[in-house]
Amino acid sequence: MSHDGHMSLNVEHLPTRTLPAEKPLRLLDNAGHAVSGESTGGFSLPDVETLLDLYRKMVVARRFDVQVTALTKQGRLATYPSAFGQEGCEIGAVASLDAVDWLFPTYRDSIALLTRGIAPGEILQSFRGDWHNGYDQHAYRTAAQATPLATQALHAVGLAHAARLRHDPIVALTFIGDGATSEGDTHEAFNFAAVWQTPTVFVVQNNQYAISVPLARQTRAATLADKAVGYGMPGFHVDGNDVAAMYAVTTAAVERARAGGGPTLVEGVTYRIESHTNSDDPTRYRSSREVEHWKRRDPIERLEKYLVSEGALTESLRADITDAAEDLAAATREVMTVEAELDPLELFDHVYSRPRAALAEQRAFLEAELAEAAQEAGR
Amino acid sequence: MTATATAGARAEASPTELTMAGALGAALRDAMAADDRVVVYGEDVGPLGGVFRVTDGLQAQFGEDRIWDSPLAESGIIGTAVGMAMYGLRPVVEMQFDAFSYPAFEQMVSHVAKMRNRTKGRVTLPMVVRIPCAGAIGGVEHHSDSSESYWASTPGLTVVMPSNPADAYSMLREAIDSDDPVVFMEPKSRYWARAPLALPVTTAPMDRAVVVREGTDVTLLAYGPTVRTALEAADAAIDEGLSIEVVDLRSLSPFDDETVGASVRKTSRAAVIHEAAQFGGYGAEVAARVTERNFHHLAAPILRIAGFDIPYPSPKLEEHHLPTADRVLAALDTWEWDA
Numbered sequence: 001m002s003h004d005g006h007m008s009l010n011v012e013h014l015p016t017r018t019l020p021a022e023k024p025l026r027l028l029d030n031a032g033h034a035v036s037g038e039s040t041g042g043f044s045l046p047d048v049e050t051l052l053d054l055y056r057k058m059v060v061a062r063r064f065d066v067q068v069t070a071l072t073k074q075g076r077l078a079t080y081p082s083a084f085g086q087e088g089c090e091i092g093a094v095a096s097l098d099a100v101d102w103l104f105p106t107y108r109d110s111i112a113l114l115t116r117g118i119a120p121g122e123i124l125q126s127f128r129g130d131w132h133n134g135y136d137q138h139a140y141r142t143a144a145q146a147t148p149l150a151t152q153a154l155h156a157v158g159l160a161h162a163a164r165l166r167h168d169p170i171v172a173l174t175f176i177g178d179g180a181t182s183e184g185d186t187h188e189a190f191n192f193a194a195v196w197q198t199p200t201v202f203v204v205q206n207n208q209y210a211i212s213v214p215l216a217r218q219t220r221a222a223t224l225a226d227k228a229v230g231y232g233m234p235g236f237h238v239d240g241n242d243v244a245a246m247y248a249v250t251t252a253a254v255e256r257a258r259a260g261g262g263p264t265l266v267e268g269v270t271y272r273i274e275s276h277t278n279s280d281d282p283t284r285y286r287s288s289r290e291v292e293h294w295k296r297r298d299p300i301e302r303l304e305k306y307l308v309s310e311g312a313l314t315e316s317l318r319a320d321i322t323d324a325a326e327d328l329a330a331a332t333r334e335v336m337t338v339e340a341e342l343d344p345l346e347l348f349d350h351v352y353s354r355p356r357a358a359l360a361e362q363r364a365f366l367e368a369e370l371a372e373a374a375q376e377a378g379r
Numbered sequence: 380m381t382a383t384a385t386a387g388a389r390a391e392a393s394p395t396e397l398t399m400a401g402a403l404g405a406a407l408r409d410a411m412a413a414d415d416r417v418v419v420y421g422e423d424v425g426p427l428g429g430v431f432r433v434t435d436g437l438q439a440q441f442g443e444d445r446i447w448d449s450p451l452a453e454s455g456i457i458g459t460a461v462g463m464a465m466y467g468l469r470p471v472v473e474m475q476f477d478a479f480s481y482p483a484f485e486q487m488v489s490h491v492a493k494m495r496n497r498t499k500g501r502v503t504l505p506m507v508v509r510i511p512c513a514g515a516i517g518g519v520e521h522h523s524d525s526s527e528s529y530w531a532s533t534p535g536l537t538v539v540m541p542s543n544p545a546d547a548y549s550m551l552r553e554a555i556d557s558d559d560p561v562v563f564m565e566p567k568s569r570y571w572a573r574a575p576l577a578l579p580v581t582t583a584p585m586d587r588a589v590v591v592r593e594g595t596d597v598t599l600l601a602y603g604p605t606v607r608t609a610l611e612a613a614d615a616a617i618d619e620g621l622s623i624e625v626v627d628l629r630s631l632s633p634f635d636d637e638t639v640g641a642s643v644r645k646t647s648r649a650a651v652i653h654e655a656a657q658f659g660g661y662g663a664e665v666a667a668r669v670t671e672r673n674f675h676h677l678a679a680p681i682l683r684i685a686g687f688d689i690p691y692p693s694p695k696l697e698e699h700h701l702p703t704a705d706r707v708l709a710a711l712d713t714w715e716w717d718a
Contacts, residue, residue: 132497143465144497148489154455155490158462158470165418165444165468172462184482188455195450350500351535353558354586356633 019235020225024269026239027248030297032305041236043248048312054095054243055307056321058087058300061111063325064120067332068110068127072278076336078129081108085241085273086207088299090175091115092246093203093266096254097173104143104156104174108205108272112175116142120328121335130340149180153189153202160198160257171257173201173250179210181227182218190265194231199257201250202265205240207272212285228265240268241299244306271297344370394575402544403433403509403565405578406551407471411441414469417555419446421456421473421509430475431511431570457483457508461490464504464560471507471555477564478521480510484529491560492535504560507551512540513604513654515568515701517694523567524691525655527603530562531631531664538632539585540564542606544574546629549582561585564631566603588635590642594624597711598642598649600665602628605652611704621711631661636672639665643673650682650710652702657685679714 025041028034034045046054065084072080083090086108094103094112105112113123118135125134126145133144146152156174163170180186181204193200204224208215221227228235234256236249246268253264271294275282282291307313348363397405411417419434425448428435438446449456453474460470474480480487487508494504514523531538537559541547547565554561583589591606592613601609606627613623626642628635643649649669651662662683670681684702692700 131499132493133499137465137498137502144494144502148485151458151486151490154458154486155462155465157455158459158464159466160462161459162463162466162468166466185454185458185485188450188452188458191450191452192455192459346499350496350498352495352537353500353503354537357636358633 017229019229020223020237020267022222022237024237024239025245025249026242027244028242028302028306030302032302032309034306040245041249043245043252045244046247048307048310050247051244051303051307052312052317054091054247055300055303055313056324057091057095057115058243058303059321060325060328061087061091061114062300063329064114064332065111067329068120068124069274069278071333071336072127077124077127079277079279080110080127081277082272082274083108083111085294085298086205086270087111088243088246088302089203089205089240089268089270092240092243093173093175093201093250093268095247096250097171100141100168100170101254102141102143102156102159102170102172104152104159104172105145106149106152106175106177106180107145107147108177109145109175113140113142113145116140118142119335120332124332124336125340128336128340130342150176150183150185150189154185154192157189157193157196157198157200157263160193160200161196164199169199169258171199171201171254173203173254176202176204177210178204178206178208178215178224179213179218181224190227190231190233190263193263194233197260197262199260200263201253201257202263203250204265204267206267206269208270209272209276209286211276211280212282214285223267225265225267231265233263233265235265236267238266238268240270241297241302243299243303270299394577396573397544397576397578398570399541399544399547399565399572400431400433400570402548402576402578403551404435404437406548406555407434408437408440409579410471410552410555411437411445414555415445416467416469417445417471418463418468419471419473420449422449422451422475424448424473429473431565431567433509433565433570434473453480453483454486457486457491460506460508461486461494461504464506465494465502469505469507469555471509474508474510476518476522476524476567477510477512477526478524480508480526487530487536487562488533492533494535495559496535503558505558507554507557507561507563509563509565511567511570512564513566513568514691514697515604515654517697518567519694520691523697525653525686527564527631527653528655528659528661528664530564531661536560536562536632537586537630538562538564539630540566540603541629542566542569542601542603542627543572544576545580546582546627548576548578548580550585550629552579553585564603568604569607572607583629586630586633586635588626588628588630588638590624590638591627592623592625594622594646596622596646596648598624598626598639598646599707600626600628600639600649600651600669602631602653604654605702608702608704608707609652612707615704615708616711619708628665634665634668636668639669640673643669644676647676647678648711648714649677650684650707652684652707654686654701656688657683658688660685682710682713684710
């Protein structure tokens with residue numbers, strides 16, 4: 001059966017058969033020097049203004065991440081999956097989006113949400129245990145942080161396809177972890193996106209571990225970006241701790257998607273410096289030597305070296321950024337010290353649009369139970 | 380009868396003999412014509428018109444941007460529908476057979492069912508998942524499952540199952556208009572059932588049960604394929620001097636306690652009939668909740684007449700598994716009637 005005439009298939013588009021570079025593409029090396037030649041993959045270093053903006057976003061994001069991890073250790077949050085060390089991936093990718101675009105994040109991507117402008121108190125509602133999702137998805141064009149792995153990738157493909165059917169030039173970007181690439185939904189999302197040519201960008205954050213299981217136990221592929229070839233979409237293997245490269249490649253992928261060029265897979269090679277969550281013990285599955293190795297490849301320090309060498313990061317600018325980060329940390333502490341007032345009766349209010357008699361009965365039951373408890377307490 | 384002929388019948392608004400498959404196709408056609416946010420996709424729904432021909436002729440009429448064949452992956456179908464519904468479309472997707480819906484289970488229970496609650500109503504998912512369900516069609520393995528209790532026991536899902544062409548049309552239109560996700564189960568063995576219909580037809584609201592036959596001695600609670608079984612039993616019972624009331628549940632979630640309770644309090648005896656296995660099946664919930672709410676009106680325990688607790692049999696053995704009118708009447712005989 002030929003698909004001739006299907007609007008969603010661009011028959012002129014020839015699927016790529018080229019494997020991504022085996023060595024991760026980068027624009028800045030670990031010493032903060034601009035890279036030239038083949039390893040740039042033909043991408044150019046973003047201008048200094050853009051790099052300064054990325055730097056500021058990463059510094060603020062890390063301060064937030066450190067603050068929330070501390071608050072979690074103090075028992076203020078039920079859990080918090082840190083992205084410490086992954087700022088290059090997170091910020092480089094999310095900064096490539098316009099306000100009209102949609103982000104489909106996972107539980108690890110709180111700093112990407114922060115970068116999209118979502119307030120700390122709204123981001124952390126779920127991790128604090130107040131409600132499963134605390135921000136207006138439509139207002140921020142940011143879906144709920146998905147906990148079931150890779151499921152959100154299909155939502156991103158569906159939303160992107162809907163936008164395309166409506167002729168809206170909107171791109172949906174989704175984050176996927178290295179472990180999640182083993183899930184069936186990753187495969188289905190890649191395939192649906194490629195077949196339908198949806199404006200979707202898949203950013204695989206390869207942080208080397210799925211909780212405790214290393215990448216070698218997830219795949220035999222040389223790179224996760226290689227998988228793109230089998231679906232007929234371009235794949236890029238990128239140094240995820242080089243925010244300049246992540247930003248340049250993702251921006252190109254977003255522009256390509258917006259122009260009708262279809263989906264792209266971007267693998268950012270990075271490392272999760274912190275444990276999976278506060279309940280994890282990473283000493284059981286990785287060496288401190290390995291962690292130290294990656295700490296020496298810090299994405300913020302790398303860009304900082306470059307910006308200092310260019311004379312772009314002045315002391316006053318650095319102080320300004322530090323102040324902004326500290327202000328955000330203080331605001332985060334403040335919002336997390338105030339216990340949210342929760343109404344248990346709201347448990348029944350949002351399950352269905354159409355009221356249900358059985359739920360009204362159960363709501364009345366809980367209401368009576370609460371009233372009785374209040375009376376007991378007052379006695 | 381093709382769906383194209385159905386559309387003609389609708390224009391003339393005079394009764395035409397329609398199958399349930401034809402009525403479903405007409406409902407899709409009319410919903411797509413009424414609202415350009417309605418899109419239809421799934422496996423083989425395009426040029427083929429679906430394996431049961433429910434979508435026959437729709438792609439020719441509406442084009443491939445409104446109805447198209449998706450890749451063959453059920454989680455992908457449901458997961459992308461979530462994204463489309465988030466964007467404001469009203470996707471109606473087909474699962475082909477209930478046993479083939481299982482790859483989509485995670486998307487259904489973790490996202491379709493939970494999105495509205497998770498977002499405090501800020502994100503609704505106006506989507507319909509059509510699932511051809513149940514057996515008695517001589518299907519080989521994996522073509523005759525009854526999956527309704529999986530969906531009905533998941534908070535956040537609305538689960539309905541029509542038993543006749545008029546309800547099929549009316550309930551599918553209502554499901555597509557609903558702002559909540561609806562699991563729309565279509566009993567395969569009733570796809571070819573015919574009824575004279577003048578479209579568009581509006582029957583009872585899809586969340587209500589309906590008394591389809593009045594009686595005074597026993598209430599038979601049935602849905603989908605077993606409504607016919609219940610009606611056959613009611614016919615046969617006349618010879619035994621037994622007056623049977625038949626309630627077509629229509630909606631499995633929510634459950635219409637009001638209509639069912641009123642019938643059971645009138646007759647004081649009830650039995651629930653379904654093809655699915657008895658253990659942990661939908662009938663267990665029906666028997667429990669109807670008993671809890673009407674115990675003092677009951678003269679006897681509520682019976683379940685269900686499939687055996689076995690995997691669905693091969694075609695040559697399925698007749699032994701499925702509830703029949705004889706089996707229903709035999710079950711009613713186990714009650715003490717003299718008290």
